[in-house]
Amino acid sequence: MPPLDEFGRIRFWTEGRQSVDFLARAGVSLGIGDDAAVLKDAGPGWEWLVAADTMVEQVHFLDETMGEADVGYKALASNVSDIAAMGGEPKCALVSVCVPPAWNEERMRRLYDGLYECAERYGVAVIGGDTTSAPRDLVVSVTVIGTAQAGKAIRRSGARPGQAVFLTGPTGLSAAGLHALRRIAAAEGAERDRLLRALPPRLAQAHRRPVPSVKAGRILAETGWGTSLNDVSDGVASEAWEIAEASGVKLVLKEKLLPLSGELSAYAGDNGMSAAELALFGGEDYVLLGTADKSCVRELRERLGAEGIPLFAIGEVEEGGPGVWLESADTGKRKPLPKRGYNHFREGIM
Ligand SMILES: Nc1ncnc2c1ncn2[C@@H]1O[C@H](COP(=O)(O)OP(=O)(O)OP(=O)(O)O)[C@@H](O)[C@H]1O
Numbered sequence: 001m002p003p004l005d006e007f008g009r010i011r012f013w014t015e016g017r018q019s020v021d022f023l024a025r026a027g028v029s030l031g032i033g034d035d036a037a038v039l040k041d042a043g044p045g046w047e048w049l050v051a052a053d054t055m056v057e058q059v060h061f062l063d064e065t066m067g068e069a070d071v072g073y074k075a076l077a078s079n080v081s082d083i084a085a086m087g088g089e090p091k092c093a094l095v096s097v098c099v100p101p102a103w104n105e106e107r108m109r110r111l112y113d114g115l116y117e118c119a120e121r122y123g124v125a126v127i128g129g130d131t132t133s134a135p136r137d138l139v140v141s142v143t144v145i146g147t148a149q150a151g152k153a154i155r156r157s158g159a160r161p162g163q164a165v166f167l168t169g170p171t172g173l174s175a176a177g178l179h180a181l182r183r184i185a186a187a188e189g190a191e192r193d194r195l196l197r198a199l200p201p202r203l204a205q206a207h208r209r210p211v212p213s214v215k216a217g218r219i220l221a222e223t224g225w226g227t228s229l230n231d232v233s234d235g236v237a238s239e240a241w242e243i244a245e246a247s248g249v250k251l252v253l254k255e256k257l258l259p260l261s262g263e264l265s266a267y268a269g270d271n272g273m274s275a276a277e278l279a280l281f282g283g284e285d286y287v288l289l290g291t292a293d294k295s296c297v298r299e300l301r302e303r304l305g306a307e308g309i310p311l312f313a314i315g316e317v318e319e320g321g322p323g324v325w326l327e328s329a330d331t332g333k334r335k336p337l338p339k340r341g342y343n344h345f346r347e348g349i350m
């Protein structure tokens with residue numbers, strides 16, 4: 001195949017990937033191919049949600065930590081997760097790529113294979129984007145558009161004293177997966193092969209193919225039971241601080257209630273790491289952290305359970321703050337939980 005120019009590449013990556021029916025169901029009147037996409041009205045009683053998130057080679061992934069399709073999948077999944085964190089339904093996405101020479105059209109096509117796999121899974125129409133060359137590292141930036149029932153989108157600011165703090169899944173797995181994958185990236189020869197064979201699949205999967213919690217977010221929004229919500233991208237501590245500050249409250253988390261998966265505990269134990277630290281400060285889990293009235297927790301757990309989604313109560317909201325405290329599993333004493341987690345402009349975050 002002769003090398004493709006900019007426009008040839010865009011067609012190669014995107015043409016014929018989604019059916020006319022699929023696009024119509026997502027509310028698209030006009031998709032890729034003109035100066036702008038055209039969307040149908042969201043309808044009375046609905047509001048639009050719009051969010052953007054970017055992935056940068058060397059910062060969010062290395063060749064060794066992610067396959068091409070994983071990069072595309074995760075770039076869209078992290079955006080879908082922000083819609084989930086508002087209690088909405090993702091509908092459409094714009095995808096912008098800055099492509100360095102090492103990412104030829106075939107590699108980019110595989111990136112789009114992963115992106116469209118995620119789009120299909122969550123009913124997202126890819127309606128446009130932008131393409132530029134780049135000197136060295138790949139950048140993938142996605143803008144996602146979704147809908148929520150009018151007035152029902154869940155903000156970070158609704159946590160109130162007396163409410164329970166919950167998580168919709170275990171955390172720390174993605175960070176442990178990243179740790180394992182980075183170690184493989186740094187190793188050579190037989191040691192590398194040995195580490196690859198020992199890589200726990202669930203940890204690598206959590207890092208490469210995160211599962212945004214759209215269903216959980218919708219249940220929390222539509223029932224009105226979720227009072228504040230965040231998706232866990234930078235880590236539980238960081239997200240909890242965001243809710244505490246936006247709501248003007250104190251969040252008290254209990255270490256012994258943190259959901260630690262067996263795989264995480266085993267990996268942490270084998271590598272001299274603390275599972276609780278990974279669960280609190282590791283990022284990219286894309287489960288939901290939020291608050292709800294204590295009186296709703298049982299029913300909420302049943303509603304989520306019917307969809308196969310767990311609900312872990314991990315603490316409660318108190319007056320005061322704003323701040324986040326952690327009650328130690330060993331001593332039962334409270335200590336301030338540092339605002340540690342992933343931060344793009346701070347070194348040594350984990
Ligand atoms: N460069 C920017 N210009 C304008 N607004 C921005 C910019 N970067 C972020 N924001 C806005 O700041 C707010 C917080 O963004 P942030 O990226 O921290 O949230 P998030 O996407 O949930 O987290 P993460 O990126 O860690 O997944 C959002 O409202 C976002 O739209």
Ligand SMILES: Cc1ncc(C[n+]2csc(CCOP(=O)(O)O)c2C)c(N)n1
Pocket residue numbers: 053054058059060061062065078178233234282283284342
């Ligand atoms: C090679 C490599 N090094 C470090 C990390 C960890 N990491 C990068 S960004 C981020 C938070 C979410 O991103 P954002 O806040 O931009 O949404 C985390 C936990 C990684 N994934 N790959």
Ligand SMILES: [Mg+2]
Pocket residue numbers: 052053054
């Ligand atoms: Mg963001």
Ligand SMILES: [Mg+2]
Pocket residue numbers: 081082085230231233
């Ligand atoms: Mg978010």
Ligand SMILES: [Mg+2]
Pocket residue numbers: 233234342
């Ligand atoms: Mg972040």
